[in-house]
Amino acid sequence: MRIFDPHIHMTSRTTDDYRAMYDAGVRALVEPSFWLGQPRTSVGSFVDYFDGLVGWERFRAAQFGIAHHATIALNPKEANDPRCAGVLDVLPRYLAKDGVVAVGEVGFDSMTPDEEKAFVRQLELAGEHDLPILVHTPHRDKSAGTRRTLELVGVAGLPPERVLVDHLNETTVGLVAGTGCWMGFSIYPDTKMDEHRMMRILADHGTERILVNSAADWGHSDPLKTAKTGAAMRKAGFSEDEVDRVLWRNPMEFYGQSGRLLLGVAAPEATFAGNTIVRGQSSEG
């Protein structure tokens, strides 16, 4: 099983996690920028964090044979803090960098006017930089947040195939399924989505435009949830090809639209958007 985790916050994970992920088949991942628990008080804190995502963390992942990519954005929660407003001005510098494969994660936390303003500006930035965009949907009022998200995406005029709406569940998947946007599901150890509920969604909606991630961070989470979802798919009777599509080819195809995946080029095992990947190898490791 080859796995591309399309949403995981490795900055908060250990080298044991990297090792276990590699052993489970993870060969590539995307680390979206987000909040860090403790509120940041200046733009400089974000600059150092973004530099870490495209520098140190990529190097750390490479030591364990995993290709690390990032998405860069002002996250929804800190969009409410006026001290962080200047982050929007430093984003263009990072959105031009190698290995930055989308704007994200953007979207709503509490659905405030300030969140919406930052979200709209970052939808524009995705258009200006010709990048896909990763949209976080709120954990409270998820349906309302998802609906407003889709309205704003429509107003921005971004092609739906360049938009990933993440953290969906049974109540919100139907809102996104017909839009042409990609559908992301975060699989957690308890509450929210789990791998067994995910089987039902895959049975109902198929494997097209569906991404599964662990969204692991410093909270209670499991960086092996992608592999566990693959195992549940096999047990539920999905084919190896369907498992590979959800866990590998779909994230490759979505983030490959950036033209910036950092993957090995030794043999054309699979190719998307000009990027070539070889199982078990990365350009770094």
Ligand SMILES: [Zn+2]
């Ligand atoms: Zn996240």
